[in-house]
Amino acid sequence: MTNWDExxxxxxxxxxxxxxxxALTAKLEGLESxxxxxxxxxxxxxxxxxxxxxxxxxxxxxxxxxxxSIENARLYMKNTVGTRTPKENQxxxxxxxxxxxxxxxxxxxMQFRIMRGFSDYYPERPGGTNEGRGIDVAxxxxxxxxxxxxxxxxxxxxxxxxxxxxxxEIKKLFLLPVHPPYIVDAFKMLARNLYNKVxxxxxxxxxxxxxxxxxxxxxxxxxxxxxxxPVKEIVFDNGAxxxxxxxxxxxxxxxxxxxxxxxxxxxxP
Numbered sequence: 001m002t003n004w005d006e007x008x009x010x011x012x013x014x015x016x017x018x019x020x021x022x023a024l025t026a027k028l029e030g031l032e033s034x035x036x037x038x039x040x041x042x043x044x045x046x047x048x049x050x051x052x053x054x055x056x057x058x059x060x061x062x063x064x065x066x067x068x069s070i071e072n073a074r075l076y077m078k079n080t081v082g083t084r085t086p087k088e089n090q091x092x093x094x095x096x097x098x099x100x101x102x103x104x105x106x107x108x109x110m111q112f113r114i115m116r117g118f119s120d121y122y123p124e125r126p127g128g129t130n131e132g133r134g135i136d137v138a139x140x141x142x143x144x145x146x147x148x149x150x151x152x153x154x155x156x157x158x159x160x161x162x163x164x165x166x167x168x169e170i171k172k173l174f175l176l177p178v179h180p181p182y183i184v185d186a187f188k189m190l191a192r193n194l195y196n197k198v199x200x201x202x203x204x205x206x207x208x209x210x211x212x213x214x215x216x217x218x219x220x221x222x223x224x225x226x227x228x229x230p231v232k233e234i235v236f237d238n239g240a241x242x243x244x245x246x247x248x249x250x251x252x253x254x255x256x257x258x259x260x261x262x263x264x265x266x267x268x269p
Contacts, residue, residue, distance in 0.1 A: 007255065009026065010262065011243070014036075015043060015044055019035055019044070019264035020035060034223070037228075038229065042225055043208065046207045046210060051136050051209060052167060057094070060113065061132040066129075073133075076127030079125045109140075112135050112136070114132055115167065120133060139204070140208075143201070143202060173186060232244075241260055243257050
């Protein structure tokens with residue numbers, strides 16, 4: 001097939017955190033990339049999630065003086081995941097997860113931080129930790145994205161008065177009756193949400209904040225994100241994916257990918 005309508009280096013199918021990170025990394029490493037999203041919003045399941053990222057032995061733990069090691073993380077995964085996923089996948093995650101976090105942290109909008117007070121799901125198991133492996137991002141100011149903010153996938157469950165919180169803030173609110181010092185954090189949350197109401201400000205928290213930060217990073221790197229663009233077919237040549245056929249505005253468009261196709265669609269089907 002030589003009658004291509006578009007050409008790029010890397011095509012990424014899906015606009016959740018995985019897809020946007022793949023496209024962003026490609027661009028930062030000198031490749032042109034395009035993100036294809038089938039629905040009218042970007043963000044995927046990431047945008048409606050808590051936005052937490054589990055990365056053992058990350059550089060933020062080292063900077064905060066929280067001890068961890070790849071051996072400790074490997075022991076924990078052995079006692080939780082076991083043999084249910086390939087060992088080589090687990091090793092790749094343990095080795096590349098910290099590298100990924102440090103790599104993205106150099107970008108101005110990717111402000112990662114340790115989720116204080118959040119342990120592993122099973123901290124009592126061998127290799128488990130009480131804090132440090134859970135990472136999230138700060139609340140995002142929607143005005144920085146301009147009109148693109150409206151393309152962020154909305155949460156299907158509306159919070160009362162459209163209040164915006166991070167996952168850590170929600171935990172602090174619940175613990176406020178037994179931990180009075182959290183009143184300072186509660187006032188900060190109240191001030192931000194009052195600002196949103198009075199001045200029609202726009203903020204995003206949790207997974208929406210992570211999605212928004214990745215989206216603005218893509219914009220600044222000049223990576224296009226096609227919405228309402230479902231992939232209809234992956235084109236193969238001798239077993240290699242060389243492009244896709246996508247539907248855009250009622251038309252079928254064939255896009256060639258000289259370096260390959262990344263499938264990052266459907267985090268939880």
